[in-house]
Amino acid sequence: MAALQNSTLDAMKNNQPQLLTEWIKGLEANGATRNLKEQDLKQQTAEFLHLVVSGLEKGNGQNVAAPGWDEARQYLEKLSHSRALLGQDSHQTASFIFSLKGPVFGLLQSHYKDNPAVLAEQLWEVSELLDALGMHTIRTFQKSREAVIKRQQEELLELSTPVVKLWDGVLALPMIGTLDSQRTQVVMESLLQRIVDTGSEIAIIDITGVPTVDTLVAQHLLKTVTAIRLMGADCIISGVRPQIAQTIVHLGLDLQGVVTKANLADALKLALNRLGITVSKTV
Amino acid sequence: MDRIPILQMGDFLLVTIQVDMHDQLALTLQDDLSERISRTSARGVLIDISALDMVDSFIGRMIGTISGLSKIMDAETVLVGMQPAVAITLVELGLTLPGVSTALNVERGMKLLQERVREQ
Amino acid sequence: MSPRSSGTHPINIEQDVVLARQLARKLATECGMRLIDLTKMVTAVSELARNTMVYGGGGDMDWQIIDENSRVGLRLTFRDEGPGIPDIKLAMTDGWTSGSGLGLGLTGAKRLVDEFELDTAPGQGTRITITRWT
Numbered sequence: 001m002a003a004l005q006n007s008t009l010d011a012m013k014n015n016q017p018q019l020l021t022e023w024i025k026g027l028e029a030n031g032a033t034r035n036l037k038e039q040d041l042k043q044q045t046a047e048f049l050h051l052v053v054s055g056l057e058k059g060n061g062q063n064v065a066a067p068g069w070d071e072a073r074q075y076l077e078k079l080s081h082s083r084a085l086l087g088q089d090s091h092q093t094a095s096f097i098f099s100l101k102g103p104v105f106g107l108l109q110s111h112y113k114d115n116p117a118v119l120a121e122q123l124w125e126v127s128e129l130l131d132a133l134g135m136h137t138i139r140t141f142q143k144s145r146e147a148v149i150k151r152q153q154e155e156l157l158e159l160s161t162p163v164v165k166l167w168d169g170v171l172a173l174p175m176i177g178t179l180d181s182q183r184t185q186v187v188m189e190s191l192l193q194r195i196v197d198t199g200s201e202i203a204i205i206d207i208t209g210v211p212t213v214d215t216l217v218a219q220h221l222l223k224t225v226t227a228i229r230l231m232g233a234d235c236i237i238s239g240v241r242p243q244i245a246q247t248i249v250h251l252g253l254d255l256q257g258v259v260t261k262a263n264l265a266d267a268l269k270l271a272l273n274r275l276g277i278t279v280s281k282t283v
Numbered sequence: 284m285d286r287i288p289i290l291q292m293g294d295f296l297l298v299t300i301q302v303d304m305h306d307q308l309a310l311t312l313q314d315d316l317s318e319r320i321s322r323t324s325a326r327g328v329l330i331d332i333s334a335l336d337m338v339d340s341f342i343g344r345m346i347g348t349i350s351g352l353s354k355i356m357d358a359e360t361v362l363v364g365m366q367p368a369v370a371i372t373l374v375e376l377g378l379t380l381p382g383v384s385t386a387l388n389v390e391r392g393m394k395l396l397q398e399r400v401r402e403q
Numbered sequence: 404m405s406p407r408s409s410g411t412h413p414i415n416i417e418q419d420v421v422l423a424r425q426l427a428r429k430l431a432t433e434c435g436m437r438l439i440d441l442t443k444m445v446t447a448v449s450e451l452a453r454n455t456m457v458y459g460g461g462g463d464m465d466w467q468i469i470d471e472n473s474r475v476g477l478r479l480t481f482r483d484e485g486p487g488i489p490d491i492k493l494a495m496t497d498g499w500t501s502g503s504g505l506g507l508g509l510t511g512a513k514r515l516v517d518e519f520e521l522d523t524a525p526g527q528g529t530r531i532t533i534t535r536w537t
Contacts, residue, residue: 146473189439192367199387227370232363232385232392303424305417306453337424337442339449340507368442376446376511377497 004125005118009056011111012104016053020045022103030095036086044079049100051075052133064132076133077140084144093141097134101127154186161187163194170271171200172264176209181216188224195233202271203228206264208239215251218244225258234274236260238267287312289319294326295396296358297389301334309345317352327396328353331389333364343378350383359399360384363392407468407475414452414481415461423452423464427479430466434475436537444477444535447512451481451531454508459483459529469534476517476536484528491521 012019023045051072058068076097083093104126112119161183166172173191195203205221207213213221221237228235238261240248248255261267272279287308290297296319298312316328330346332338338346350360363386365373373379384399386392412426413419427448431441448464455462462483469476488494497510509531513519518534 143473189367189371192370196367196387201387201391223371223374226374226379227367230362230370230373230380230385231365231367232387303421305421307417336428337445337449339446339453340511341449341453368439371439372442372446372515375443375514376450377507377514378511 004056004129005122007111008108008122008126009053011107012056013053015107016046016049019100019103019107020049022106023049023100026099026102027095030099031092044096048072048075048079052100052129056129064129064136072133073136076137080137080141081144084141084148090138090141090145094134094138097130097137101130104130163191165198165200166204166268167272167275167277169199169201169275170204170268171195171198171202172204172206172268174206174209174264177211179210179213179217181220184217184220188220188227191224192227192231195228195231200233202234202236202274204236204238204264204267204271206238206267207244208241208263210239210244211241213244213247215247218248218251218253222253222255222258229257234259236267236270238262238264285311286315289315291319291323291325292393294400295329295393296320296323296325296327297329297331299331299334303337304342306341309342313345313349313352316349317356320353320356320358325358326400327358328360329389329392329396330360330362331364331392332362332369333366333388335369336366338365338369338373340376340378343373343376343380346383347380350380359396361386361392361395363387363389407470409465409467412464412466413461414455414464417456420449420452420456424449426464426466427477430468430477431535434468434477434537436477436535440535440537443515444533447515447533447535448479450508450512451479451533454531455481455483455485455529459485462528471536474536476534478518478532478534480530480532482528482530487525487527487529488521488523489525491523495521 020042024041027041027045055069055072063069064073079096080093105123108119108122108126112122161173161175164172164174171191171194173187175187191203191205194200205224207221225235225237236259240260240262259270261270285308287298287300287302287304290299296316298316300312302308304312319325320328328349330349335342346362350362353360361384362380365385384395386395412423414423424445428441428445431444436444452464455464459481460483462481462485465480465482467478467480469478494509495513497507509521512531512533516533516535518532520532521529522531523529
């Protein structure tokens with residue numbers, strides 16, 4: 001396959017302002033500039049075009065994995081990452097690169113108007129290169145999006161069940177909704193960490209809002225109670241519904257040594273009692 | 284280091300484990316402690332493992348043995364400062380250390396020991 | 404699936420078990436493992452490395468950091484040329500021990516990792532491979 005000719009490179013290098021204007025026009029036309037500031041767009045297009053030209057100058061051809069394209073690749077990675085954070089979709093991000101094709105093709109068409117064979121060949125080369133860069137952008141964009149989603153999932157998990165301080169030395173974990181194994185694990189871990197951080201001696205896990213548990217979750221609850229004891233704190237489980245009690249007994253799980261109370265209020269009363277705190281009404 | 288230091292505080296012995304112990308070191312500590320309990324007639328032993336980032340079945344067994352030994356020699360053992368990740372791992376491993384008293388930190392452990400000794 | 408990096412660590416004396424734990428901790432950190440998962444992995448390493456030393460009469464721990472799709476994993480293989488395990492089913496029973504331990508080494512280690520593979524026969528040595536993913 002023929003390589004990109006120097007003449008093509010020169011044509012691109014010497015006509016950067018023209019390419020930029022047409023590129024931005026193209027981007028605006030297909031809606032790829034939404035949510036982007038004009039200033040940023042101008043800067044991004046100029047910087048990237050410059051990187052493409054300098055990448056070509058280093059003579060690396062279309063192999064965008066070559067070291068000569070490092071800068072351009074890193075720039076695209078940064079760009080697609082920032083766009084993923086802005087909430088742009090992959091289509092818009094990819095359009096950023098693909099929209100450059102039109103202006104470059106136009107430029108080459110007039111540059112090689114007397115030599116159709118070379119024109120076709122050079123168009124193919126440029127097209128290959130921009131496709132490769134575009135693919136790279138989509139790949140990194142996807143990765144950034146996955147990272148964003150993963151982070152949000154983790155945040156959601158932690159937010160969904162907050163550990164609250166009921167009293168000095170008493171933490172409570174009110175669990176609501178169906179518990180799956182992963183959620184239980186994350187929540188329990190954060191409870192254990194909070195026990196250390198706050199130096200709380202008693203933790204109450206309230207499962208009034210939990211309609212049902214499966215074997216794994218029930219086992220997880222019991223393991224947490226044991227882990228809390230190993231750390232040197234006490235655990236009270238409150239609000240065990242009849243169905244859950246049945247499940248636990250049915251599964252043959254050993255609840256020995258686990259203190260249970262009918263509701264959160266009773267659990268708190270027991271906790272205060274253990275800490276030697278009395279609450280009384282002022283007359 | 285081939286020995287873990289044992290500090291004496293009144294009627295109690297305090298051991299702070301801060302190194303990644305190899306098995307022999309753990310066994311030596313077990314021997315040293317029982318010898319010290321009998322020599323000093325200590326009433327309680329406090330084992331601080333807040334600096335340990337891992338407890339495997341060997342160290343777990345050592346802790347259980349120390350607790351059992353000291354009970355026979357009329358001393359209470361309290362294990363303090365186990366990190367959350369260590370506690371979760373130990374439970375997963377199947378080692379729940381029944382019969383070993385625990386506390387969140389040295390201060391609480393000391394209080395617990397004093398209460399226990401006073402009760403007797 | 405491709406190994407990002409790999410190596411071998413000898414396990415012959417007690418101090419090697421400590422070093423194997425420390426190496427596993429370093430590798431797990433490199434993989435970006437969460438503290439809980441890291442602690443589980445290091446504890447499993449401690450159990451298996453001790454088995455290699457005590458029952459296998461010494462051996463090696465091969466390590467590998469692997470990239471697979473979007474996850475990273477730490478895979479460790481404990482190899483020895485010892486007597487092997489005659490009854491795998493019995494060895495994988497909680498509380499059963501051929502030595503003086505608690506009998507939690509093998510079964511416990513299995514519960515602490517995502518993947519556990521045991522390859523042994525009497526007189527053929529033992530090979531245990533464990534993997535934990537981030």
